[in-house]
Structure formats: structure tokens, C-alpha cells
Amino acid sequence: MVEDMKVQAQKAKKAAQLLATVSTQKKNNFLDDLAQRLESEQSRIEQENQRDVKNAVKNNMKPGYIDRLILNEKRIHGMADGLRQVAALADPVGEVISGWKRPNGLLVTKVRVPLGVLAIIYEARPNVTIDSIGLGIKSGNALVLRGSSSTLNSNRLLTLFARESLLQCSLPENSVQLIESTSHDDIAQLLTLREYIDVAIPRGGAGLIHNVVNHSQVPVIETGVGNCHVYVDEEADLSMAERIVVNAKTQRPSVCNAAETLLVHQGIAQVFLPQITSSLKQAGVEIRGCEQARQIIPDLVPATDDDWKIEYLDLIIAVKVVKDLNEAVEHINTYGTHHSESIITENYSNARNFMDKIDSAAVYVNASTRFTDGEQFGLGAEIGISTQKLHARGPMGLQELTTIKYVVYGTGQIRNA
Amino acid sequence: MVEDMKVQAQKAKKAAQLLATVSTQKKNNFLDDLAQRLESEQSRIEQENQRDVKNAVKNNMKPGYIDRLILNEKRIHGMADGLRQVAALADPVGEVISGWKRPNGLLVTKVRVPLGVLAIIYEARPNVTIDSIGLGIKSGNALVLRGSSSTLNSNRLLTLFARESLLQCSLPENSVQLIESTSHDDIAQLLTLREYIDVAIPRGGAGLIHNVVNHSQVPVIETGVGNCHVYVDEEADLSMAERIVVNAKTQRPSVCNAAETLLVHQGIAQVFLPQITSSLKQAGVEIRGCEQARQIIPDLVPATDDDWKIEYLDLIIAVKVVKDLNEAVEHINTYGTHHSESIITENYSNARNFMDKIDSAAVYVNASTRFTDGEQFGLGAEIGISTQKLHARGPMGLQELTTIKYVVYGTGQIRNA
Incomplete structure (x- = not known):
């Protein structure tokens, strides 16, 4: 199982390299295609989701948690609308944040680029699957998603649709990877794959966040606990x-x-x-x-x-x-x-x-x-609210899912001292 | 020993809260005072440093490493000049990066603030002690420094001078903490103190960096290894x-x-x-x-x-x-x-x-x-070159030692939906 996760993370990394340079138009097409697909496949989504709900009832899950797990017509439209809203947001990738010429003629520019591969670890809320895919792909990142085992049927179908839409829009379908393992040890293993995963974002309660922070060798952005x-x-x-x-x-x-x-x-x-x-x-x-x-x-x-x-x-x-x-x-x-x-x-x-x-x-x-x-705050959709100081603080929108790269244009400069 | 480190980290955290809002003038006075102190105490520094050098020779340290460890007149002046250069750089703290008014009249501003407490883990180069103190204090951060055991005598004296200069300039002397423990387990313990340390920055070779990344629960900025x-x-x-x-x-x-x-x-x-x-x-x-x-x-x-x-x-x-x-x-x-x-x-x-x-x-x-x-690149002095994507990438100057805070000015706004 660990080997499988590693392969999935590797595939996501490869996909991320392609995604990093695709046009905004293509990414928006994907978001629209997926939105439409969710709406036209509503009954199939409800059907798979019902399997999760029945299991949850059987397992005596608390009513409040079951409520969050349910996908009905209204919520499926809500997910689709969310994707369309993200499509309408400005693409942060490729922005030249600043640039200047050095005395030796080197032109130094600071360019906004995707982070690469985001690992999102979350709980029994299948809407987070679509939400993360929307923000992740729009900002040029591939995703490794690890939801709760209690929403596995819903998440499988939702990520299948996302991969179909990626293919449909000539984007790498491996950009979306669902980790199906339900073992907690496997999460810990996932969070050692520093070579392939650029950042881990836990989305959920204090227990989940604490667990991710404690086990991760991958850089983590802590979100959400608010006293x-x-x-x-x-x-x-x-x-x-x-x-x-x-x-x-x-x-x-x-x-x-x-x-x-x-x-x-x-x-x-x-x-x-x-x-x-x-x-x-x-x-x-x-x-x-x-x-x-x-x-x-x-x-x-x-x-x-x-x-x-x-x-x-x-x-x-x-x-x-x-x-x-x-x-x-x-x-x-x-x-x-x-x-x-x-x-x-x-x-x-x-x-x-x-x-x-x-x-x-x-x-x-x-x-x-x-x-x-x-x-x-007027930043558009968010992937969470960071309560740590590194990288992002407060509501994290598309811009917080990017990093920078220095692109330096020379004319043969060498360093003398 | 672990308890001692925790107390030191707590003290640094308290100091950081005070440091966050001190004036640029006070911080620059400190940098100038420390620069002067290093120069006027040159012989004492050389004397303490010689104890480290003698131990290193006795322990058969490689000549290349011993060379890096030596503090002579030229290098002491170099450290002092470095501090004066940092004093001349713009203070990043307090910059209002952006701000806008929302339809409901809320004025949202994004303000640059210090990270808080930086833990710097480094090798047998005593100049890194002064270098880190200069950049750390100028950017409003307190420091927990853990250098190599082979430079302990030098580092003790250098941090003592830094604390004297802090006091002299009415800044909290606890802003600089030297971890004297030479045990590797203690570094691992230090890197669990997430409550007090905001970021760990390893400065050194691949082994050191790997070790910090693997053990840290504190967010790490990876620096330096360049293939x-x-x-x-x-x-x-x-x-x-x-x-x-x-x-x-x-x-x-x-x-x-x-x-x-x-x-x-x-x-x-x-x-x-x-x-x-x-x-x-x-x-x-x-x-x-x-x-x-x-x-x-x-x-x-x-x-x-x-x-x-x-x-x-x-x-x-x-x-x-x-x-x-x-x-x-x-x-x-x-x-x-x-x-x-x-x-x-x-x-x-x-x-x-x-x-x-x-x-x-x-x-x-x-x-x-x-x-x-x-x-x-024209960014001024740097604390290292980040090779990770989170928070900072490439040369890390003063700005990369800061984070942001949203400061929101209301007139009684409440949220309706």
C-alpha cells in the first residue's frame, strides 16, 4: 500500500510539471467541464454518496457528522458553482511580481509559479474533494487527496469525474490522485514523501491537524483551529x-x-x-x-x-x-x-x-x-485559514497556493568576486 | 537540559513579543553598538576563539573546518561590517503591503510583522552567530541559536556581547539565546517546541539539514544544498x-x-x-x-x-x-x-x-x-538560500524573516450571512 501511495505521489509530481505551464484558458475549461459533469451526473453522485451514508448510519456516526457527509441536489450545485467561481478568479501563475536590473546588466525577475503537489488531508466532507481540486488546479498544482474512509465511495466517483474532465480538457489526468488507504500509518508514510509532495494541508479538526503536524516531514500549512x-x-x-x-x-x-x-x-x-x-x-x-x-x-x-x-x-x-x-x-x-x-x-x-x-x-x-x-476579505474562495506564520497567514486563496522562482536574464555575465 | 532549553525558548518568545514593535532606530542602535563592541573586544574574542581552535586541533578536525572556525582581526572586522550593512538596510517590519475597503466599510490591511522566534541550527562557523543575530534582530525576531559544540567558547562570548548590546540599547536581552547542550537528542527536543519557536533554519551541510527536516515539528526552511x-x-x-x-x-x-x-x-x-x-x-x-x-x-x-x-x-x-x-x-x-x-x-x-x-x-x-x-541579487545580506517552495525560495533576506498579519479597521460591522 505504501508503494502504491509512492507511485501515486510520483505520478502527481510528473503531472505537476506539465500543469505548471498550461494556459489559464485550459484550466478554466477544466473547471467548467467538471462543474457541468457534476450537475449532469447528479443522480450517480447521490447514489454513491448514499452508500457512504448507509455505512455511516450502520457505524453509528453522529448525526452532525452524517449531515456533513451528505451530497444532495443543492450541495452538488453548490460544488459546481464553487468551481465556476474559481474559474472567474484571476490566475496567479505567471505573474511577474517584481524585476530589476543589476549594475552588471543581469535582469532579475521574481515570477509566481505553482507550489507543485499539494497533499490535502481531510475529514468526512466530500465537498472538500471538489473544492480542493478547483483551487489546486486553477493555481497549477497537482493534488494528492486523502479524505476520510467514510466518504470513500463519494470521493472515488468525484475524483473519477475530475480525471475525466482533465482528460477531456487535454490536461494530465494524473493531476488528481485519491489515496484510498484507510490506515493511519499510511498517512504518516504519505507525509514522508518529501521528494514528491511540496506541501501538506490538513483540513479538519484539531486532532487531524495535530496528527499531520506531528508526523509530517513534508512542509505543513496549519489551518483552522480558532479560539x-x-x-x-x-x-x-x-x-x-x-x-x-x-x-x-x-x-x-x-x-x-x-x-x-x-x-x-x-x-x-x-x-x-x-x-x-x-x-x-x-x-x-x-x-x-x-x-x-x-x-x-x-x-x-x-x-x-x-x-x-x-x-x-x-x-x-x-x-x-x-x-x-x-x-x-x-x-x-x-x-x-x-x-x-x-x-x-x-x-x-x-x-x-x-x-x-x-x-x-x-x-x-x-x-x-x-x-x-x-x-x-475579498480574496475569493479559500482553501483554509492558516494559523501559522510561515508562507501563509489568515485566509489562503489561490495566491497562497503558489511560490516564486527567480528567472534571471543574462548576456554572458560571470562573477568576479 | 531539555527543561532548560524550553525555558530559554519561552524567554525568547516573551522577548519576541516586545521586539516586534520596537522602532527601527533602536534596532539600528543595537547593530551599531554590537559592531563596535566586537571591534573593541577583539583580543578577548580571539582569546576565547583560540580555546576552540586548540580543542579542534586536539580532536584532529580537518584543516578546512578549522579554517572556518578561526576568528582573526580581519574576520572580526568583517562581522562588525556585516552588522553595519544590515543597519543600513530598510526595516521590513510595519510595511503595509496592501489594503482595501470592503463594501461593508471594513478596511482590510495586510501588514508585515516579524516571524517571532527563529531557531538557527548551524555548524562550526562562529561568524554565523553574529550574522544571524544581525538579520534576526533587524527583522524584529528573537533567536535561539544552536551552533556546533566545537565553537562553544566563541559563541558564548559573542552571544554575551549581543546580550550586553541589547541591554545597552533598551532591548530585551532575552532576544538572544544560546543553546549550550551538545547532545543531538537535545536538538531533536528543541525542534518539538512548536509553541515557542516559529521557524527553524538549518545553516550547514546536507547532513545537518536532513537531520533538522526529519526531526522538526517546528516549520523548517531548508537552505543551502546546491547541486x-x-x-x-x-x-x-x-x-x-x-x-x-x-x-x-x-x-x-x-x-x-x-x-x-x-x-x-x-x-x-x-x-x-x-x-x-x-x-x-x-x-x-x-x-x-x-x-x-x-x-x-x-x-x-x-x-x-x-x-x-x-x-x-x-x-x-x-x-x-x-x-x-x-x-x-x-x-x-x-x-x-x-x-x-x-x-x-x-x-x-x-x-x-x-x-x-x-x-x-x-x-x-x-x-x-x-x-x-x-x-x-540586490536584496542585501541573506540568511541562506531556500531550496524549498514554502514561504521563501532563493536568497532569504530580511523580508523573508517576516510574515504578515491582517489588521482590520471596523466601525461596528457584524456578519449577516
């Missing part, structure tokens, strides 16, 4: 603060940019806590408070140290009263996941201090953390 | 080709951008090989040829498959006759290290094909591979 904070400063507009906190927590609690902890300056806690806890409770949110918060609102669940660390992804929020902005910053940089944090304040210096000192991918003043997203 | 190629096309200007090949091989054979393999198109091999082998031999180069090359120049050493892979770093070159440009590209992408490659040709289409298809950090037309270097 996001809203800090309500002493000089906040409290009704704005209330709107933002409720939005950041409740508008879609299951996603990584939802807020998980509310920090409140002690100077306004007495006034703001009754107001915000009442709104949050009305929205069905469970509130876990620190000692000081519970002195003001006694019926809060006591927060433990773990509550400062957890990404609930649920209608639960931790609340802590802090002495000042510095304690808020310290708390966030210690317990956060460097994803998205917001300060609510009317004080210029406090806003600036927060922006400077918070070590996260996105830092907001007076806005909901829910905006950390490729579409919301 | 560089010059391909002399059928339509090359042969006298230009000769000058470039000799320069790329002999001008400084011990560095990563020196050429290690010469590929010659079969159509000109009969004419070019006698000419180039004679010049190379004159320059003292040992030539290892493929079967076809040896039919033309019978006295070449026969090349084995290993010769296509090796970074000689010496006056040795491997020569292979290829059928055409495609075979040259195929050979380079298979055996190369994705560092620097050059085509010598007067044919426009061949030049373009080569530039497009070669998967290396730097691709040249009609120039020596020896130009792949931060200074030669």
Missing part, C-alpha cells in the same frame, strides 16, 4: 460591543472564526456583564465565567483553566474580567490559537496597542471576528 | 559557454551556487567538450564523464549514477551529453536540488522552455549560477 476572542475595552461603545459579541458568538458557532472567549475590562464589567449575559442567554448561549464575572452574575457556570483553551464550536462562551488591556493581550497570546481577535473600543491608543501586540492572523477593531474568511 | 547545473544548448555561443562554465565551477567551488554538473547537447559535444575539458583541466578541475562524453574525451573519469546527485563543493565536475533540451530538463529536475541552473543558448524558444520547465529557485539564461546570492 477567537473579543475584548471589550473600558472605553467601548457598549451597545456596539453587545452587537459584535452576540454576532461573533452566535451567527455561526460551528466555524473557526466564531468567538469562544469574551474578555471584559473591569471598569465596565459591572455595567456590561448584565447586559451581554442577558443577550447571550436569550440567544441560547451557555456562559462560563471567571470568579470576578460570577461575583457580578452569580448564576454563570464556573470557568476552569480549560475553558480558556477550548474551541467550543458550539453555543458556549467563556467570560473573563481583566484588569486592563495588557492582561487581555497577555491572555489572548497565551491561550489563543493566533486566529482572530477583536477589540471594541473608542480609544485610539488602546486600539493601536491591541493591533500591535496581538500575535494573530487577523486583528480587528470594532468588528466581528466572523469576517476572517477569503470571501469576506 | 547546480549548466546546460550548454545546441545553439549556444560556445566561447560564452566556456567562460560561464569555468566561472560557475571554479570561481568559488566550496559554495552552494557553484556548478556541479555540466550538461552538453549532443549536437555540439564533439566541438565543445575538447574545448571545455581543456579549460577545466587547466583550472585544476577533475572531470567525471558519462559514456558518451568519454567517447569524445577518453581520459575522463567514468561518472557513476552518484555523480549526478553529489554536491562536490570541490574542483570536480560531472559531465553528461544529452539528446536534447528535454533530456537536460528531465535530468536537472530528477537529480538536482532545485537551487540554481543555467542554460547557455542563443535560441529564444529553448531559453523560454528551460525557464518554464526547470523547477528551481533560480533559473538563468546566459549567466553563471554563482549569482544566486542576496547581495548579488
Whole structure:
């Protein structure tokens, strides 16, 4: 099985070398062809997907997970639309980012090129298969896909369609490789294939990401875990603060940019806590408070140290009263996941201090953390939100799936010293 | 020992948070102060360094390695000058790379910030200590330095001076941490400290780099190993080709951008090989040829498959006759290290094909591979040459030691869908 994966990775590498220089038109044709194919093959996709769903039910998978696994008409159109949206985005490949002439006449240019082969490791969401193929191929990269064993039937068919569309559009069909092995050891093996795989991107929960990071010899881009904070400063507009906190927590609690902890300056806690806890409770949110918060609102669940660390992804929020902005910053940089944090304040210096000192991918003043997203930032579709600092940080769009190459034009220059 | 390293890494992380927002002026003052300190403490440095040199002699270290280890007056001035050059470079931190307003009024800005904590793992070259400190601090990063045990006395004194200069300039002295442990297991442990170290940069030979890549859970930037190629096309200007090949091989054979393999198109091999082998031999180069090359120049050493892979770093070159440009590209992408490659040709289409298809950090037309270097490219001092694709590729200057952060200015925006 390991040998097979290696062969697949090698094939992807070969394909990537061809893909790197194909025209934007060809890549867009592929995206349109695949979109159409998904729509015209809807019933076949639903049929294969049902096999996965039945297995999941048989295996007592949680209803929430089964829901993510289902492909119905609406979701199949959603995948197709996603591909068409990617087709409409600008092709990042080939951009001459900068260029200059050296005193000796060498013309140095910095050109944007694909990364090569992306290994995407993900969970039981078959839409991620199509999503990754769309963004990957548009940015000129080949893909090695390793989804969950519980979506194998769906993923097999979806990648088959992708390969048919590649062939149809005269692109190398080996650009898309599905790893069918369901063994965890095999993932670990896959992540040693540094020679063929340029980057591994885990897309899923904290456990998956941790596992990939720990096992990979291939460079990894860490995505997604978001323990996001809203800090309500002493000089906040409290009704704005209330709107933002409720939005950041409740508008879609299951996603990584939802807020998980509310920090409140002690100077306004007495006034703001009754107001915000009442709104949050009305929205069905469970509130876990620190000692000081519970002195003001006694019926809060006591927060433990773990509550400062957890990404609930649920209608639960931790609340802590802090002495000042510095304690808020310290708390966030210690317990956060460097994803998205917001300060609510009317004080210029406090806003600036927060922006400077918070070590996260996105830092907001007076806005909901829910905006950390490729579409919301105006970058187009995204493959995830990087919470690491190397290569990409924040929402990763097409540009983050590329690297650069120096192309240097000489006229016979040699180096003398 | 492991606990100590963890404490050092934690201290560096704390220091990094402070360093991230200090003014350029303060950082430049530090660089100047350290430069002056090195020069005024020259005799003390030479004295400590002599202890390392004596140990190295006692341990039968190879003369070439001992040479790299020595700090004399000239080299100490060289280090000081290096720091002053870095002071003169633009500070990358704080640059607003781009910014735009969204339809809902959110102002999204992309700001350059330091990476945080750099772990530099290197060999018995004490100048790398000062070099790394200069580039690291100027780009707002704290450093965890792990040099060779054979330079421990020198490194101790150099980092002590750096910490004195930090204090002197009101910068956090913990920004520079020297790991004194000489155990290889400890390096492996160091490279698990993902919570405190943002990136590991190995600076040294292939063995060191391989070791760091294999053990690191911290993101690594691979640097340095260069199996560089010059391909002399059928339509090359042969006298230009000769000058470039000799320069790329002999001008400084011990560095990563020196050429290690010469590929010659079969159509000109009969004419070019006698000419180039004679010049190379004159320059003292040992030539290892493929079967076809040896039919033309019978006295070449026969090349084995290993010769296509090796970074000689010496006056040795491997020569292979290829059928055409495609075979040259195929050979380079298979055996190369994705560092620097050059085509010598007067044919426009061949030049373009080569530039497009070669998967290396730097691709040249009609120039020596020896130009792949931060200074030669006009980027200023460099911390190494990245041969991986993630984050940085090619010469890594100050900018490559930074990441970005999205700073988003709102006026109360919440997300509705």
C-alpha cells in the first residue's frame, strides 16, 4: 500500500510539471467541464454518496457528522458553482511580481509559479474533494487527496469525474490522485514523501491537524483551529460591543472564526456583564465565567483553566474580567490559537496597542471576528485559514497556493568576486 | 537540559513579543553598538576563539573546518561590517503591503510583522552567530541559536556581547539565546517546541539539514544544498559557454551556487567538450564523464549514477551529453536540488522552455549560477538560500524573516450571512 501511495505521489509530481505551464484558458475549461459533469451526473453522485451514508448510519456516526457527509441536489450545485467561481478568479501563475536590473546588466525577475503537489488531508466532507481540486488546479498544482474512509465511495466517483474532465480538457489526468488507504500509518508514510509532495494541508479538526503536524516531514500549512476572542475595552461603545459579541458568538458557532472567549475590562464589567449575559442567554448561549464575572452574575457556570483553551464550536462562551488591556493581550497570546481577535473600543491608543501586540492572523477593531474568511476579505474562495506564520497567514486563496522562482536574464555575465 | 532549553525558548518568545514593535532606530542602535563592541573586544574574542581552535586541533578536525572556525582581526572586522550593512538596510517590519475597503466599510490591511522566534541550527562557523543575530534582530525576531559544540567558547562570548548590546540599547536581552547542550537528542527536543519557536533554519551541510527536516515539528526552511547545473544548448555561443562554465565551477567551488554538473547537447559535444575539458583541466578541475562524453574525451573519469546527485563543493565536475533540451530538463529536475541552473543558448524558444520547465529557485539564461546570492541579487545580506517552495525560495533576506498579519479597521460591522 505504501508503494502504491509512492507511485501515486510520483505520478502527481510528473503531472505537476506539465500543469505548471498550461494556459489559464485550459484550466478554466477544466473547471467548467467538471462543474457541468457534476450537475449532469447528479443522480450517480447521490447514489454513491448514499452508500457512504448507509455505512455511516450502520457505524453509528453522529448525526452532525452524517449531515456533513451528505451530497444532495443543492450541495452538488453548490460544488459546481464553487468551481465556476474559481474559474472567474484571476490566475496567479505567471505573474511577474517584481524585476530589476543589476549594475552588471543581469535582469532579475521574481515570477509566481505553482507550489507543485499539494497533499490535502481531510475529514468526512466530500465537498472538500471538489473544492480542493478547483483551487489546486486553477493555481497549477497537482493534488494528492486523502479524505476520510467514510466518504470513500463519494470521493472515488468525484475524483473519477475530475480525471475525466482533465482528460477531456487535454490536461494530465494524473493531476488528481485519491489515496484510498484507510490506515493511519499510511498517512504518516504519505507525509514522508518529501521528494514528491511540496506541501501538506490538513483540513479538519484539531486532532487531524495535530496528527499531520506531528508526523509530517513534508512542509505543513496549519489551518483552522480558532479560539477567537473579543475584548471589550473600558472605553467601548457598549451597545456596539453587545452587537459584535452576540454576532461573533452566535451567527455561526460551528466555524473557526466564531468567538469562544469574551474578555471584559473591569471598569465596565459591572455595567456590561448584565447586559451581554442577558443577550447571550436569550440567544441560547451557555456562559462560563471567571470568579470576578460570577461575583457580578452569580448564576454563570464556573470557568476552569480549560475553558480558556477550548474551541467550543458550539453555543458556549467563556467570560473573563481583566484588569486592563495588557492582561487581555497577555491572555489572548497565551491561550489563543493566533486566529482572530477583536477589540471594541473608542480609544485610539488602546486600539493601536491591541493591533500591535496581538500575535494573530487577523486583528480587528470594532468588528466581528466572523469576517476572517477569503470571501469576506475579498480574496475569493479559500482553501483554509492558516494559523501559522510561515508562507501563509489568515485566509489562503489561490495566491497562497503558489511560490516564486527567480528567472534571471543574462548576456554572458560571470562573477568576479 | 531539555527543561532548560524550553525555558530559554519561552524567554525568547516573551522577548519576541516586545521586539516586534520596537522602532527601527533602536534596532539600528543595537547593530551599531554590537559592531563596535566586537571591534573593541577583539583580543578577548580571539582569546576565547583560540580555546576552540586548540580543542579542534586536539580532536584532529580537518584543516578546512578549522579554517572556518578561526576568528582573526580581519574576520572580526568583517562581522562588525556585516552588522553595519544590515543597519543600513530598510526595516521590513510595519510595511503595509496592501489594503482595501470592503463594501461593508471594513478596511482590510495586510501588514508585515516579524516571524517571532527563529531557531538557527548551524555548524562550526562562529561568524554565523553574529550574522544571524544581525538579520534576526533587524527583522524584529528573537533567536535561539544552536551552533556546533566545537565553537562553544566563541559563541558564548559573542552571544554575551549581543546580550550586553541589547541591554545597552533598551532591548530585551532575552532576544538572544544560546543553546549550550551538545547532545543531538537535545536538538531533536528543541525542534518539538512548536509553541515557542516559529521557524527553524538549518545553516550547514546536507547532513545537518536532513537531520533538522526529519526531526522538526517546528516549520523548517531548508537552505543551502546546491547541486547546480549548466546546460550548454545546441545553439549556444560556445566561447560564452566556456567562460560561464569555468566561472560557475571554479570561481568559488566550496559554495552552494557553484556548478556541479555540466550538461552538453549532443549536437555540439564533439566541438565543445575538447574545448571545455581543456579549460577545466587547466583550472585544476577533475572531470567525471558519462559514456558518451568519454567517447569524445577518453581520459575522463567514468561518472557513476552518484555523480549526478553529489554536491562536490570541490574542483570536480560531472559531465553528461544529452539528446536534447528535454533530456537536460528531465535530468536537472530528477537529480538536482532545485537551487540554481543555467542554460547557455542563443535560441529564444529553448531559453523560454528551460525557464518554464526547470523547477528551481533560480533559473538563468546566459549567466553563471554563482549569482544566486542576496547581495548579488540586490536584496542585501541573506540568511541562506531556500531550496524549498514554502514561504521563501532563493536568497532569504530580511523580508523573508517576516510574515504578515491582517489588521482590520471596523466601525461596528457584524456578519449577516
